[in-house]
Amino acid sequence: MKHYYPFILTLLLCSFTACKENKPKPLSKASDPVTTTPKTEEVSLLDRCINAHGGIQQWKSFVGLAYNIEEKGKTVYQLTHLKDRRAYLKSKDFEVGFDGKTAWAKPDASHIPGNSPAFYYNLDFYFFGMPFLLKDPGVITSDEGTSVVGGKTYETLKVTFGPEVGLTPEDVYYLYIDPETFRLEILTYSVSYFNKEDAQINTAKVYSGYHEVQGLLMPSQLENYAWKDGNLGENKQHTRLFSDIRFLDQIPDDSVFKVPQGAVTEKIVQD
Template identity: 30%
Template sequence: MKQMGKMRFAIAILLFVALGACRETPAPSVPEKEVVVTTTPTAVNSRFPEAFEKSLAAHGGLEQFKQFKSLEYTLENWPFSQKGPLTDLQRVDLKNRKVLIEGSGYRLGYNGDEVWVENPKALGTPAEFYYATPYYFSLVPFVFADPGTRFEDLGIAELGNQQYHSIRVTYESGTGDTPEDYYILYLDPESYTVRVMTYIVSFPAFRQGKAVSELEPHVIVYKDFQEVEGLKMPHEFEFYNWNEETEDLMEGARGGAVFSEMKLLKTAFPAMIFNKTE
């Protein structure tokens, strides 16, 4: 009996100690580093619609494009000049969009402050319009990733009995020289490369006093592309008028042109080349 009493006393002591330990020791907490947070991957740029992001990727990717500081190409047979088709060498600073164009009997450029031209009669078209237009067409779709652009996904559209994914691009007030311009991109619904683009020209010399709503769209058709430093860049293209009644391009090209010998460079051109020769 005494032995049993000692055992009961020992058990009681152990229970008392265990209960006391339970009261004094707080429950263990999960270390902060062990907390798992689930997030949804963000888009490349939240202001871009998904179809436009796919187009950037189809043309080689925006990050790949951003590696380059300079663009150079020969523009062949630009059809919109009173002197006939123009062929010239064009250089563009991709970071600040300075431009130098050298053709037969004319030179023009943009030095960041002003547009200048030497021998405008040989050019046969307003320098303020010409200096920026060809390179803008050459940089599609990357040029629409510039600050100040706005997008509206228009979904599937049909042109010339073919279906495209269409996106409208407009500009915030104060963006560029002609913020009232707009473009509609027509993307191949499978590859998402840019195949057709409609646009208006709100440049004052061509506007003839019309309101933006009265301006007739023009059409550029990208016939093929060229691989340049891992990017799919425009090569040959044609221009068409827009048929307002059928909302389609009119038959018969107004003319075509070619971006040849295109180069993308990771070095910048010397700033002095963009200045007018004294």
């Protein structure tokens, strides 16, 4: 039997070696599958609203905005330079403008709201240009959570202004935004232009009739309501109808912004 020992030992060694060589090798760390979750930046409520209306880049791609406003049978043409905010307004009763420093009215200011060209020249434009104008320098926005108005839940955005912004930095706005479409539906605001000590939020504007104009969603109607204790009150019979809305790649004749001879003026930007 001793003659078989070397053969048996050799067989065992071969079997052991074969098993060792055929054993599956574990995957190296380099070949292990790696699962990563991409980081997503939170989009602000203001940006969601602006994106729903067409996006700030589309708004900034234009130089001017023109439209007609009709209220109680009277029509006013309005033109605004979107880059520097010069303005020109015209009706059968008056012309109003802003040349970059001075607001003016011709023949006088008796036919315009507040009897003040400085108050009136961008009044409708600012409400009509929401929410895009909230990207202006010095505008401060904060997400105020949800609110219920007339049984409907809205996302709420508060707007205030830096101390050097415009003629009325004390003004406060609240935007009520549809939580599904992120469209602006209601805007409430205070007016501190005439009385800074008693600027209460007692008026709401309801936005409706949205339609696409050159890639941007614009309203065709703004309607005023009383506002009290977080609710819409009576209709103030103050409805603005917007038509012939046009975004412009250039201003055809910017001489219309200049102060005409004989106009009533109010200085806004000091030299």
